[in-house]
Amino acid sequence: xxxxxxxxxxxxxxxxxxxxxxxFMTLALGLTILNLFEFSKNKEGAKKVGIIVFSIVLxxxxxxxxxxxxxxxxxLITYFFRENxxxxxxxxxxxxxxLALMSYVPYDTFQETIEMLMFNSDFLFITxxxxxxxxxxxxxxxxxxxxxxxxxxxxxxxxxxxxMEFVLK
Numbered sequence: 001x002x003x004x005x006x007x008x009x010x011x012x013x014x015x016x017x018x019x020x021x022x023x024f025m026t027l028a029l030g031l032t033i034l035n036l037f038e039f040s041k042n043k044e045g046a047k048k049v050g051i052i053v054f055s056i057v058l059x060x061x062x063x064x065x066x067x068x069x070x071x072x073x074x075x076l077i078t079y080f081f082r083e084n085x086x087x088x089x090x091x092x093x094x095x096x097x098x099l100a101l102m103s104y105v106p107y108d109t110f111q112e113t114i115e116m117l118m119f120n121s122d123f124l125f126i127t128x129x130x131x132x133x134x135x136x137x138x139x140x141x142x143x144x145x146x147x148x149x150x151x152x153x154x155x156x157x158x159x160x161x162x163x164m165e166f167v168l169k
Contacts, residue, residue, distance in 0.1 A: 001155040015169040019162045026065040030075040070122045099123035
């Protein structure tokens, strides 16, 4: 996706159209951190502590990814409380409160405040939680088409939207 973004950004630079989105970097960082925590389970002593500390040191790097402020902590909450929905919900709610408080800035009018909250809307991840709770634990459709659909769809739709913006400018 980075290569595609680079090509699109160079090709559409004359009208200042830019594609910055890349959720794959966030997912790669999150999965790396989770895999390190999982890997540490088989270690003992200084190696175990070193791997855990390294995992924790990687967490702030999420700030440099598209969804890291929300998705890295969200993934950690989901991972650590995967066996206890109540604790996971409490974790999600604490993350929601922290993000909402960080996003909230009172403006002169209520409308301006709401508009800013909609711009800084990371805290709205909480709207996905009820759907996660409804998940029945069964695996969905699993074929080659469904496996690769989103790997292709996600970057492709962003590039198409960028090209449409370029054409309309």
